[in-house]
Amino acid sequence: MFQLIYLSGAVTDLQEAANWYKQQQAGRGHKFLQCIREKLAYLQRYAASYPLRKDWFREFFIRNILMWWCTA
Numbered sequence: 001m002f003q004l005i006y007l008s009g010a011v012t013d014l015q016e017a018a019n020w021y022k023q024q025q026a027g028r029g030h031k032f033l034q035c036i037r038e039k040l041a042y043l044q045r046y047a048a049s050y051p052l053r054k055d056w057f058r059e060f061f062i063r064n065i066l067m068w069w070c071t072a
Contacts, residue, residue: 002047002058004040 014036022029043050043060050058 002044004044005057 014033018029018033020029021032047058050060053059
């Protein structure tokens, strides 16, 4: 399995987004974070299916936010 390395600020950005969703409707913030966790778990498990960048990491975007680098 690959190791996830989060870019600086990614966790803070996710928490701010979850707080915004929570303010919109109760339970939405939790649902948002659950969706992110599920996507991260999937991508960690199947990271090899994403192309290498600069010969040593893989990346993916969720709604135009770079979430992690995955070392090869």
